[in-house]
Amino acid sequence: MEASPTITQPTARREAMVLLTLSAIAILAIAGVFALVKRFHHWQGSLASRLYENGQRELQSGNPAKAIEDFRSALAFEGDNYQYQLSLAEALEAAGRYDEAESYLLNLWERQPQDGMVNLQLARLAAHRHLINQVLRYYHNAIYGIWQQNPDQSRRMARLELIDYLIRDNSLTQAQAEIIAMVAGLPPDPQLLHRAAGLIDVFFPSFLACDDALLQARFFETRAMRHRIETISRLIAPVDRERGTTFQSAPS
Numbered sequence: 720m721e722a723s724p725t726i727t728q729p730t731a732r733r734e735a736m737v738l739l740t741l742s743a744i745a746i747l748a749i750a751g752v753f754a755l756v757k758r759f760h761h762w763q764g765s766l767a768s769r770l771y772e773n774g775q776r777e778l779q780s781g782n783p784a785k786a787i788e789d790f791r792s793a794l795a796f797e798g799d800n801y802q803y804q805l806s807l808a809e810a811l812e813a814a815g816r817y818d819e820a821e822s823y824l825l826n827l828w829e830r831q832p833q834d835g836m837v838n839l840q841l842a843r844l845a846a847h848r849h850l851i852n853q854v855l856r857y858y859h860n861a862i863y864g865i866w867q868q869n870p871d872q873s874r875r876m877a878r879l880e881l882i883d884y885l886i887r888d889n890s891l892t893q894a895q896a897e898i899i900a901m902v903a904g905l906p907p908d909p910q911l912l913h914r915a916a917g918l919i920d921v922f923f924p925s926f927l928a929c930d931d932a933l934l935q936a937r938f939f940e941t942r943a944m945r946h947r948i949e950t951i952s953r954l955i956a957p958v959d960r961e962r963g964t965t966f967q968s969a970p971s
Contacts, residue, residue, distance in 0.1 A: 764796070764797065766796055767792075767793040767794075767795075767796035767797045767800070767803070768793075770789045770790075770792045770793040770796075771789070771790065771793040771802075771803055771806065773789045774786040774787075774788075774789030774790040774793065774806060774807075774810065775806065777789060778806070778809065778810050778813065783810045783811075783813035783814040784814055786806075786810040786813075787807065787810045787811060787814060790803055790806050790807035790810055791807065794807065801827065801830070801831075804823050804826070804827055805823075805824075805827055805836060805837065805840070807823055808820045808821075808823035808824045808827070808840055809840060811823070812840060812843065812844060812847075817844055817847060817848070820840070820844060821841070821844055824837055824840050824841050824844070825841075828841065831865075832860075833860070833864045833865045834864060834865060835860075835861045835864035835865055835866040835870070835873055835874070835877070836861075836866070836873075838857045838858070838860035838861040838864050839857070839858070839861040839877050839880075841853070841857040841860075842854055842856075842857035842858040842860075842861055842877075842880075842881070843880075845857055846884050849888075851888065851890070854881070854884060855881075855893075858877055858878070858880065858881040858884075859881075861873075861874070861877040862874050862877050862878050862881070871906075875901065875911070878897055878900070878901050879901070879914070881897055882894050882897045882898055882901070882918055885897065886918075894918075898915065898918050901915060902915050
């Protein structure tokens with residue numbers, strides 16, 4: 720039998736060095752790939768953010784069609800972005816594409832059913848379609864829902880939208896109930912009090928002209944509420960005068 724060749728010590732060291740070199744090259748290559756992927760994702764995010772900001776400007780400028788294009792382009796890079804989808808739904812609604820807007824909003828509602836803005840957008844869609852039960856449901860969800868920014872102000876504005884809708888729909892009894900709920904939580908702000916008083920004034924002619932005893936009772940409740948608002952307004956009259964506003968008396 721032939722003796723197997725022996726591996727000399729220098730050869731073993733060379734092979735170990737080659738192996739270490741190849742390993743180092745592989746590690747550097749992997750690190751380079753990760754760096755490139757991270758840089759690519761950062762580029763995607765930055766581009767999506769710019770497209771989203773462009774879409775917001777277009778939407779605020781009254782150009783929902785262009786905003787839809789920008790929001791869709793942003794979603795091409797960040798398809799699961801919640802805010803981008805919500806803004807796209809808002810633009811679709813502004814463009815009168817209600818079915819498409821509803822599809823996005825219902826998907827977002829499934830993810831966060833307490834989101835105040837999502838519920839507000841769904842309420843507006845229901846109002847366009849004159850679906851009173853859904854209008855009440857989604858507006859109330861918005862009023863009592865979660866808002867990321869200015870929650871108190873956002874809830875008041877949602878209730879004011881609901882009241883305006885109910886008045887246009889001639890649902891005065893429901894509108895009055897919403898006004899009572901709103902007045903109970905109003906801060907002592909003259910502009911808000913004036914707005915509430917103006918809404919209450921809507922009810923005086925209809926209640927005075929009605930022979931129904933229940934509605935007559937509601938008239939007196941509403942008048943008492945109007946007088947309470949006047950009292951609060953007088954207490955903050957110095958602030959009122961500084962803002963240059965006046966408070967009109969209600970019919971008695």
